[in-house]
Amino acid sequence: MQYLHAALTETLRLYPSAPTDPKYCFSDDTLPDGSDVNKGDLVFYQPYPMGRMKFLWGDDADDFRPERWLNNDGIFVPQSPFKFTAFQAGPRICLGKEFSYREMKIVAATLLYFFKFQLWDSSREVKIRTMLTLQIDGGLHLRAMHR
Known part of the structure; x- marks a missing residue:
């Protein structure tokens, strides 16, 4: 499941569920880069x-x-959560991160075991919409065929 974990992580790198994340400052502070x-x-x-x-x-x-x-042995190597921020980092890192990965792997493995997928209209360009969560503009219409 190392490659599946890498594929899910790569998907989240390019298409994070929360494309932008605001934080409200409750007190004066200094960011890691020195900005106040x-x-x-x-x-x-x-x-x-x-x-x-x-x-x-x-x-x-x-x-x-x-x-x-x-890595060269095909083992998943995580990056810093401050670089790969799909689950946030530091004291606000997502408590459900590991459960989320487990859930994604179970769903992906089950679906891919039973079905093959194709875009319903292969000539249509898939576009995204940035909202509170990342969405596919007009939805993603797929054809699922039994294996």
Whole structure:
């Protein structure tokens, strides 16, 4: 399941559930880069564009490449949660992260065992909409065929 874990992580790198994440400052503070924030400030970080930054992920940052998460032995190697922010980081890291991965693996393995999938209209370009959560504009219409 190492490759499946890498594929799910790569999907979340490129298409995080929460494409932007605002944080409200309850007290004056200093960010890790030295920037000062004041009580009442609203600070945003944006996992969607962060997952495409070439200086973080390399020249192939726009490419779906699950192998970037695997070592030479095919074992999954996690990145810093401050680089891969789909589950946040630090004291606010998602408590359900491991459960979420387990759930995604069970659903993916079950669906892929029983079905093959194709886009219903292969000529239609899939576009996303950035809202509170990342959404596929117009939905993703698939054809599922028994294996």
